[in-house]
Amino acid sequence: MEREEDFCPIHEAINLLQEKWVLHIVRALLEGEMGFNQLARAVGGVNPATLSHRLERLAALGVVEKEVLQAMPPRTRYRLTQAGRELESVIAAIEAWGKAYLKPAPDRRT
Amino acid sequence: MEREEDFCPIHEAINLLQEKWVLHIVRALLEGEMGFNQLARAVGGVNPATLSHRLERLAALGVVEKEVLQAMPPRTRYRLTQAGRELESVIAAIEAWGKAYLKPAPDRRT
DNA sequence: CCCTATGCTATGATTCGTCAAGTAGTAGGG
DNA sequence: CCCTACTACTTGACGAATCATAGCATAGGG
Numbered sequence: 001m002e003r004e005e006d007f008c009p010i011h012e013a014i015n016l017l018q019e020k021w022v023l024h025i026v027r028a029l030l031e032g033e034m035g036f037n038q039l040a041r042a043v044g045g046v047n048p049a050t051l052s053h054r055l056e057r058l059a060a061l062g063v064v065e066k067e068v069l070q071a072m073p074p075r076t077r078y079r080l081t082q083a084g085r086e087l088e089s090v091i092a093a094i095e096a097w098g099k100a101y102l103k104p105a106p107d108r109r110t
Numbered sequence: 111m112e113r114e115e116d117f118c119p120i121h122e123a124i125n126l127l128q129e130k131w132v133l134h135i136v137r138a139l140l141e142g143e144m145g146f147n148q149l150a151r152a153v154g155g156v157n158p159a160t161l162s163h164r165l166e167r168l169a170a171l172g173v174v175e176k177e178v179l180q181a182m183p184p185r186t187r188y189r190l191t192q193a194g195r196e197l198e199s200v201i202a203a204i205e206a207w208g209k210a211y212l213k214p215a216p217d218r219r220t
Numbered sequence: 221c222c223c224t225a226t227g228c229t230a231t232g233a234t235t236c237g238t239c240a241a242g243t244a245g246t247a248g249g250g
Numbered sequence: 251c252c253c254t255a256c257t258a259c260t261t262g263a264c265g266a267a268t269c270a271t272a273g274c275a276t277a278g279g280g
Contacts, residue, residue, distance in 0.1 A: 003149030012202075014133040020237070023124040036258050047238055048259060062211070073246050074257040083211035091120075093203040098123030101193040102170070130268075146227050157269055158228060183277055184227035 016061065017056035017090070021046050021054050026080070026087050029064060063087070117138050126201065131164050136190070136197050138179065139174060144191035173197070 010100040017023055021043060028034070030040035040051055056079060058064040080087075089100040127133055131153060138144070140156035150161055165188060168174040173194040179185040190197075 009208035009212040010205045011134075011208075012212050012227095016135070016212075017204060018128050018130055018133055022173045023128050024121075027120075027124065035279095038258080049239085049261085050237060052259060070257095074244085076258065082120060082193055083207075084118075085205055085270080090203040090207055092199065093200040094123045094127060095120045097193075097196055097200055098119035099123075101196060102119040102122050102126075110248090147225080155269095157271090158232085160268060162228065163267095178227095182275070183225090184275085186227060203226095 016057075017058070021050060022058065023091070023094070025051070025058065026063070027052055027091050029078060029080045029084065030088055030091060033077050036078070039078055051098065057059060058084070088105055113168070129164065129167070132168065133201065133204070135161070135164055135168065136173070136194060137201050138200055139188060139190045139194065140201060143187050145186055147189070149188055170204060 024043045026048070027037055027040065031042070034042065036048075036051070036055075038046065039047055043051070054064065056063060059066050061083075062081055065079050065084075067077045067079070067080050069077060118185070125204055129173075133147065134153045134156070141152070144152065146161070146165075150156055153161070163175065165174060169176050171193075172191055175189050175191050175194075177187040179187060192196060
């Protein structure tokens with residue numbers, strides 16, 4: 001129905017980053033490469049199916065890189081590519097904003 | 111299960127911004143205040159129920175402001191608050207990243 | 221009068237994300 | 251050796267979120 005006659009990279013970027021868990025995944029991976037379950041724990045609360053989907057998508061877009069070290073005792077490493085690492089600026093902007101304006105948490109006291 | 115013992119504003123910010131359409135809405139509103147349908151058109155492809163829901167949430171968080179000008183011939187204005195305008199840095203970071211790394215779109219020709 | 225426009229809400233359909241469990245192989249404790 | 255836990259996912263069923271569409275009430279143009 002939609003015809004991306006001019007293709008807006010900003011629009012696409014937003015669409016990617018607004019997918020559930022994507023930003024959390026990138027943020028976790030900015031801390032360093034890690035395996036699947038470790039990443040799941042770092043992200044917190046994501047289920048393997050969704051995480052798998054997201055990683056597949058992010059790998060297809062060249063944001064993360066998957067390296068299979070061993071097949072048998074399953075051992076995999078996920079790490080950010082250059083493009084992925086550049087997302088740090090986005091995360092940083094979100095962090096700055098969150099700290100500045102999202103402080104008023106739903107607290108009841110000081 | 112999870113106890114947000116220290117409340118992480120970054121985590122919260124990510125959770126907010128990853129909600130579908132939120133970034134698109136903010137980006138549209140950065141262009142200037144507008145009415146409901148106008149905003150829907152600017153965002154493109156969002157259905158009124160979702161948009162309404164998001165605006166309600168964004169207003170509750172103090173990111174957007176809603177002003178009802180008339181009740182009967184319905185006339186409403188949505189505009190960003192200070193906090194909302196500050197999200198421009200996030201949008202800018204995403205724009206920069208998208209332009210730099212998302213260019214290789216799945217297109218076949220110019 | 222008829223059609224468009226405004227700002228939303230209501231309805232049923234589809235898609236997305238979640239949950240629980242299972243697969244396969246190895247390492248460690250008893 | 252046996253049992254459990256860990257590794258990395260996949261699968262199928264379920265529920266929640268989002269979708270497209272229609273509709274309300276009113277005002278202005280033709």
